[in-house]
Amino acid sequence: MIKVLRPGLMTTVQDLGRTGYQKYGVITSGAMDPLAHRIANLLVGNSGNEAALEITLVGPAIQFEEDTLIAITGADLSPTIDGEQVRAWRPVLVKKGARLDFKYAQKGCRAYLAIAGGLDIPIVMGSQSTYLRAKVGGYKGRALETGDRLSVGSSSALSKQILKQLAIQCGNKPFAESRWAASENLYPPLEKRRSVRAMKGLQFHWFQTASQTGFFEKPFYVTSESDRMGYRLKGPALQLKQAKDMISEAINIGSIQVPPDGNPIILLADRQSIGGYPKIGQIASIDLPLVAQTKPGEQISFTEISLEEAQELYVEMEVSIEQLTQGIYLKMTREGA
Structure with missing residues (x-):
């Protein structure tokens, strides 16, 4: 007891x-x-x-x-x-x-x-x-x-x-x-500036070229509105090439949705089961601990990784x-x- x-x-x-x-x-x-x-x-x-x-x-x-x-x-x-x-x-x-x-x-x-x-x-x-x-x-x-x-x-x-x-x-x-x-x-070491590996999301191609580039090259900051459901990020606004409607679809832990204001949200443990915002990225499982250990006000940047690379890293972790x-x-x- x-x-x-x-x-x-x-x-x-x-x-x-x-x-x-x-x-x-x-x-x-x-x-x-x-x-x-x-x-x-x-x-x-x-x-x-x-x-x-x-x-x-x-x-x-x-x-x-x-x-x-x-x-x-x-x-x-x-x-x-x-x-x-x-x-x-x-x-x-x-x-x-x-x-x-x-x-x-x-x-x-x-x-x-x-x-x-x-x-x-x-x-x-x-x-x-x-x-x-x-x-x-x-x-x-x-x-x-x-x-x-x-x-x-x-x-x-x-x-x-x-x-x-x-x-x-x-x-x-x-x-x-x-x-x-x-x-x-x-x-992984708990540094204040974290480089998180992510794959392109299902709707990555919907975003403007500058937003696609900025997502992987510029830093974002975790805002105070973040919680176990999701981390709200502040950084370069991510814009679609044109307005689109999409049917809500299943989401996974580490999915990165972008609402109309252009500020991405990393969906985490208490995420909803489906979502209707376009997904620009998907964090590799190997780096979910880095996200979970980030405090509001600290910095996250994204590094592109392929699905195959992410799978290999996951297997290495399990070993x-x-x-x-x-x-x-x-x-x-x-x-x-």
């Missing part, structure tokens, strides 16, 4: 999303940064899709009511346990009664807190993800609040082994970190995730933490 002492700006329960229901108008939701989410879960011996806490910009304070194995990934929110700095991207044993505090995001926008065994909350349409607008899923369909208490699920055998090894080195301290961590090569999964298992079965 964990208790929320302070909720932070917006802390929600997310897994990898509610799939298979968009044909009914039910959105996917899920982690904004699925890569950081998956790695956090793997580090504590969970499957990659277990529910974890997504922490946005300003973090919570959480007290642990039993010995718990956790991992923190994603943005740097300066986490501490009982006032002592704790490192991210590795398993951490937190002793009963200890307090985990997050500050504000120094690098990136969203951190993820995974707990061995996941969170024991109801599954709604195949997912534990929170969709705030509809008050569906997660913890009572909302962001966490002061005083909330969340139950933890049953740990896997791997989780118990990691916890057992860390308990040996913990002693009387409030927490113990593993000596090993996920490789830095698994995750790296599988290597991490196998590496953790082998380390724990052969060497210990």
